[in-house]
Amino acid sequence: MLVNKYRIGEQQDYWSDLSIEQLNGALDWFRETEGVKGQDEPILRVLEMLTLARAGLTGLASGTASKPKGVLYFAGPTGVGKTLVAKKLAKFLFSTEEAFLRFDMSELKEEHTVSRLIGSPPGYVGYERGGMLTNAVRERPFSIVLFDEVEKAHPKIMDIFLQILDDGRLTDGRGQTVFFSETVIIFTSNLGTRTTDSRGNPVEERRELDAIRADRSLTPEERRVKVGAHFIAAVERFFTQEISRPELLNRIGSNIVPFNFIDLPDVQHAIVRARLREITATFEDKYRTLGHRLTFDDEVIAWLVAHFGEKMAEFGGRGISNALERQIMLPLARAVLRVEYSGRERVQLTVGVEPQRGPVVREGLAVR
Numbered sequence: 249m250l251v252n253k254y255r256i257g258e259q260q261d262y263w264s265d266l267s268i269e270q271l272n273g274a275l276d277w278f279r280e281t282e283g284v285k286g287q288d289e290p291i292l293r294v295l296e297m298l299t300l301a302r303a304g305l306t307g308l309a310s311g312t313a314s315k316p317k318g319v320l321y322f323a324g325p326t327g328v329g330k331t332l333v334a335k336k337l338a339k340f341l342f343s344t345e346e347a348f349l350r351f352d353m354s355e356l357k358e359e360h361t362v363s364r365l366i367g368s369p370p371g372y373v374g375y376e377r378g379g380m381l382t383n384a385v386r387e388r389p390f391s392i393v394l395f396d397e398v399e400k401a402h403p404k405i406m407d408i409f410l411q412i413l414d415d416g417r418l419t420d421g422r423g424q425t426v427f428f429s430e431t432v433i434i435f436t437s438n439l440g441t442r443t444t445d446s447r448g449n450p451v452e453e454r455r456e457l458d459a460i461r462a463d464r465s466l467t468p469e470e471r472r473v474k475v476g477a478h479f480i481a482a483v484e485r486f487f488t489q490e491i492s493r494p495e496l497l498n499r500i501g502s503n504i505v506p507f508n509f510i511d512l513p514d515v516q517h518a519i520v521r522a523r524l525r526e527i528t529a530t531f532e533d534k535y536r537t538l539g540h541r542l543t544f545d546d547e548v549i550a551w552l553v554a555h556f557g558e559k560m561a562e563f564g565g566r567g568i569s570n571a572l573e574r575q576i577m578l579p580l581a582r583a584v585l586r587v588e589y590s591g592r593e594r595v596q597l598t599v600g601v602e603p604q605r606g607p608v609v610r611e612g613l614a615v616r
Contacts, residue, residue: 262342262390263317263430266302271295274340282336283522286508286515287329289476293505294320294337297432315416316393318432321500323439323479324507327564330436331394337432338392349384350394353401362404367421381408382420389430398435399446399486406493409435413499435500440482445490453482461509468512476506511561516553519565523572524549531580539594540587542580551601575607583609 270277278284278291297318300306306317322330331350338348356364363369367379377383385391395401395409411418416429442453460466460474483504487497510516524544531542552571553560559567576599587595596612 263301266298266341270340271298271302274298277340278333278336282339283519283526284329284333284336285518285522286510286512287333289472290322290329290333290505290507293503294333297503298341301432315413316428316431316433319413319500319503320432320434321483321504322434322436322507323483323504325441325509325564326438327566328507328510329565330507331396332565334392334394334434334436337434341392341432342390347388347391348394349381349388349391350396351381353395353397353399353405356401356405359402359404361402362408363421365405365408366418369421378422378424379420382418382424382426385418385428385431386424386426389427391430392432392434393428394434394436396436397438399437399439403491403493406491406496409433410493410496410499413496437483437486439486440479447490453478461511472508475509479506480504509561510564510567513553513557516557516560516568517549519560520549520552520568523565523568524576527572527576535584540584541594541596543596543598545598545600547601548576548599548607551606555606579607579609583611587611 274295275288275291279288284291297306297320301317306315322334324330334350335345335348339345341347351365355361363379365379365381367377367382381393385393398409408418412428412433417425417427419425440453440457442451443455445451457475457478460471460478463471463474466474484497487500488494510519528542528544532540552568552575556568556571559571561567580597580599583597587597594613598610598612599607600610602608
């Protein structure tokens with residue numbers, strides 16, 4: 249079997265195991281089971297890639313069937329779920345988020361940092377360690393490989409990307425070949441939101457984006473489409489004009505996937521509801537032996553969206569994280585310490601809202 253050349257004794261082929269039923273239920277899995285909200289269109293684009301890969305047709309149109317199973321470029325603002333979707337894709341395909349390999353390109357701005365990915369050549373310091381990228385993919389040939397904030401990488405690293413996308417393999421500093429033909433390669437960037445380019449020159453990306461979002465003559469769907477086109481155009485300009493690497497853009501092709509802002513109230517409500525559900529599950533698991541329970545009144549969600557919806561529209565899911573820390577977790581922590589000090593067990597903690605104070609925690613007896 250093909251995979252045997254990667255890892256001795258491993259027989260499972262995750263791509264062949266991917267069933268039609270799984271693909272048909274994937275959108276609901278991402279949305280409901282894993283809590284990815286407001287990004288149906290990007291998820292559907294991911295599923296198109298999976299369909300090609302599962303059918304074994306990846307790369308046939310370009311004559312490079314040995315290249316990675318898929319390549320995607322996630323474009324859009326920060327905090328809207330680009331990394332989350334990539335991480336959940338690893339779980340969907342390979343049953344574990346440990347198959348998600350992330351490389352931060354902001355740490356690879358200098359020319360000498362290329363060796364950190366593929367290893368130093370013979371005679372140089374670090375030769376025996378190999379490269380972060382090549383070591384990781386050799387260890388996990390079935391993986392999602394994410395290159396985060398790719399616009400910040402040194403231009404020479406683009407040559408590595410080109411080799412991966414063209415040949416589906418890399419040779420590390422020790423002369424060992426690593427195959428990428430069972431991986432999905434994902435690039436992310438914040439292109440389209442900048443005020444200066446990679447050379448420090450002023451650009452109009454942010455102003456143009458703000459103008460689209462402020463245009464009240466557009467319907468929400470028209471605005472979403474125009475914002476998506478803005479991000480795609482920004483990525484295309486980056487490769488063709490800013491760094492003059494149109495050949496890399498050609499390898500990415502039509503796989504630039506714009507993500508949506510988290511600015512619709514129903515999406516914001518869904519995200520907050522999912523986050524509170526996660527908090528509840530984590531809390532009850534942590535205090536299971538003491539029998540403590542946690543619930544949230546419905547009004548908590550509405551209160552959080554009313555007070556922090558604008559933050560979510562600007563910063564995505566991260567816009568609610570600080571609010572949850574201060575408005576929910578801090579009062580909850582104080583309640584837990586009170587309960588601990590009193591020595592009580594089986595306590596029901598209920599988070600509600602008081603008009604003048606905001607979220608408050610009430611204590612009662614937990615029902616078995």
